[in-house]
Amino acid sequence: MPIRVVPSTISVLPLLTSLALAACGGVPGPAADGVDPDDALPVAGGVVARAGEAMTYRVELHGIDVAEFTVTVGAETTLDGAPALPVSARVVSSPLLTMFHPVDDTLSTWIDPVTGRALAFEAVELASSRSTEVEHTRVRYAPGRFAVAVERAGRHLDEEQVVRHDTFDVPSMLMLLRGWHGAPGDRMVVDVMRSRTAWRLGVEIAGADTVETVLGAMAAVRFEGASVRMRRDGADDPASERRAFTLWISDDVDRVPLRLRAHTDYGDVEMALVEYRVE
Numbered sequence: 490m491p492i493r494v495v496p497s498t499i500s501v502l503p504l505l506t507s508l509a510l511a512a513c514g515g516v517p518g519p520a521a522d523g524v525d526p527d528d529a530l531p532v533a534g535g536v537v538a539r540a541g542e543a544m545t546y547r548v549e550l551h552g553i554d555v556a557e558f559t560v561t562v563g564a565e566t567t568l569d570g571a572p573a574l575p576v577s578a579r580v581v582s583s584p585l586l587t588m589f590h591p592v593d594d595t596l597s598t599w600i601d602p603v604t605g606r607a608l609a610f611e612a613v614e615l616a617s618s619r620s621t622e623v624e625h626t627r628v629r630y631a632p633g634r635f636a637v638a639v640e641r642a643g644r645h646l647d648e649e650q651v652v653r654h655d656t657f658d659v660p661s662m663l664m665l666l667r668g669w670h671g672a673p674g675d676r677m678v679v680d681v682m683r684s685r686t687a688w689r690l691g692v693e694i695a696g697a698d699t700v701e702t703v704l705g706a707m708a709a710v711r712f713e714g715a716s717v718r719m720r721r722d723g724a725d726d727p728a729s730e731r732r733a734f735t736l737w738i739s740d741d742v743d744r745v746p747l748r749l750r751a752h753t754d755y756g757d758v759e760m761a762l763v764e765y766r767v768e
Contacts, residue, residue: 536605537667537744538574540564541768544745548760554583556592558760560660566599568608573599576660596684598660605668606630607661612684626685630656634723639685650687651723652680659683666692666712666736667744673697680719687719692736700737700747702762709737709747 540562548556563575575597582592594614600607612626624641628650635656639646657665662681669677676693692714700709714736718729734751738744749760 535668536574536600536602536664538562538576538600538602538605538664539767540574543764543766543768544762545764546760547763548580548583548758550758551756555758556580556582560663565602568599571608572602573608574602575599576664578660596659598658600661600664605661605665606655607657610658610661610682612658614684624684628658628682637682637685648685648721650682650719650721652687652719653723654678654680654689656680656682656687662690663746667738667746669694680723681716687721688716689719689725690714690716695735697740698737700739702747703764704762707747708740710740712736712738 541564542562544560546558547554548558558578558580560576560578563577565572565574567573576599578596578598580592580594592614594612596614597611598607599609607630609630610626610628612624614624622642624639626640627638628635634649634651637648637650639648657679658681662679665679671694673694673696676691678689678691681688681690692712695711695713698709698711699706701707712735713733715731715733717731718726720726732752734749736746737748738746743765745762745765747762749758751758751760
């Protein structure tokens with residue numbers, strides 16, 4: 490395999506795109522002004538997610554470690570009697586960041602093992618960057634609109650989200666991009682759940698690159714994208730800035746996300762692969 494399997498007792502990978510969706514502030518990029526509600530989703534090249542797969546990423550801001558993201562692909566199961574592939578993603582703050590505000594959030598998704606479409610989503614995380622309360626969000630996807638159930642400190646809130654596109658969450662969106670084989674200039678727009686909030690995400694295949702990794706220099710496909718927060722009625726939130734990012738995915742059979750750069754008000758957040766393995 491182009492990426493060698495690294496034996497380890499650590500089993501992790503990050504939510505790449507969540508940095509772009511949750512980044513503080515927007516910086517225009519090639520796709521930043523093109524989150525068009527009428528754009529169509531191209532046909533993906535297949536599901537690239539293997540049971541037992543795990544990756545580890547280091548997240549840095551100004552060269553300082555701030556977090557570790559983890560994502561693991563579980564064994565195929567069933568959801569409402571249909572086959573489903575579970576993908577779990579977790580972010581844990583670094584020791585330095587934990588001194589100021591500890592973070593230990595988990596996002597879970599279940600995808601169709603054939604089409605890669607997201608079936609259901611759950612998030613267990615801090616309610617906000619200023620809160621220590623844990624918020625639990627549950628979603629079962631349905632075309633056009635679906636319920637968003639939120640529980641926080643014993644309080645329940647039932648909301649409804651209207652969407653215009655195929656809908657994903659952060660972990661399932663990563664699996665979709667891994668399976669998307671297109672030409673430079675091809676683009677897609679999807680709606681993405683990030684916790685209880687929906688974002689409209691536009692992504693474009695920007696071209697080929699070579700990326701330095703802990704496993705050496707690797708051929709990669711570069712994606713340029715941007716997101717904008719959505720209202721519950723499915724419209725773009727006029728108060729939301731567009732948030733730009735660049736993502737590199739290995740150009741081989743493994744299609745592993747290698748690096749992410751998200752633009753924020755505090756500088757560029759860099760996320761880099763430090764391990765990839767398959768159990």
